[in-house]
Amino acid sequence: MLSKFKPTWMIESIFSITPQFLLENHINCVLTDLDNTLIPWNSKKGSEELRSWLHETHKYGVKVIVVSNNSHRRIHKAVKDYQLPIVPRAMKPLTIGIRHAIKEFGLKKQNTVMVGDQLLTDVVAANSCQVRSILVKPLVNNDAWNTTINRMMEKVIWNKLIKKYPNLHWE
Template identity: 50%
Template sequence: MIAKFKPTWMVKTVYNISPDQLKQHGIKAVLSDLDNTLIAWNNPNGTPELRKWMSELRQAGIPLIVVSNNSAHRVAKAVKQLDLPFVSRSLKPLSFGITTARKRLGLSQNEVVMVGDQLMTDMLSANIAGVRSILVQPLINTDKWDTQINRFFEKFVMKDLLKRYPELRWQEDLDD
């Protein structure tokens, strides 16, 4: 059961995931959580680092789609300045949102990767959907109230994961 929470990679930040590394691993599209993964949950403007990373993905022909549990109104407002497509009400930890985004792109399971900052939603949904995953550290140390509940349980899950899979460690990038 604990294996369902295991990320393929653990990278400190999305900004360190280069298009070249994605391509080397056969990844043609990135699906990403929104809050505390791409943008701080309380600051929808994004950072210069995010915009640079998104530009690099675009130049490499790698689409980025937000997969979020938030409402369409909330996600649309948050990604408006970033001009990103999205799947809202994705029902993570179920695979619905990931599968919807993947099929929208016409890609197979091994051609996409799900990026997120939570084991209990993002990594679990990626594993259920049969796609690779990248766990990133949250952009900021505060969360919405509902995410704080997940973070509490996540500590115990992470402890078990690291015990069972000692090779799991935070990396600078995919090839670290």
């Protein structure tokens, strides 16, 4: 049961994920959460850091697709400057959004990774789809009200997780 919440990797920030790391792990597509993973949840736009990370990632032929529970309007506004494909209303922890992305963009699960800041949504959805996952730390220390509730549950799960998997560590 606890294994559902276990990320494949834990990396401080999406911007620390290098093309070399992705290619070494045979990943050619990054599905990414939006809020607090790509941009702060309360921000309307991305950063220069996001722009250069995308530039670098795309240079190595890695696709980046936003798979978010948020609305089309919110996601579109946030990433329209970067021309990223988006899957809105992904309903993580359900697998709907990830499965949709895999089908629509002709992806292979074994070459795909889901990146997100929440165990309860991003990691569970990825594990339920047999897609590898990278847990990142949230870009800002606060969350939207609905995420606050998840964070409380996440703390409980987190404590169990590190007890059961002492090798889990931030890279």
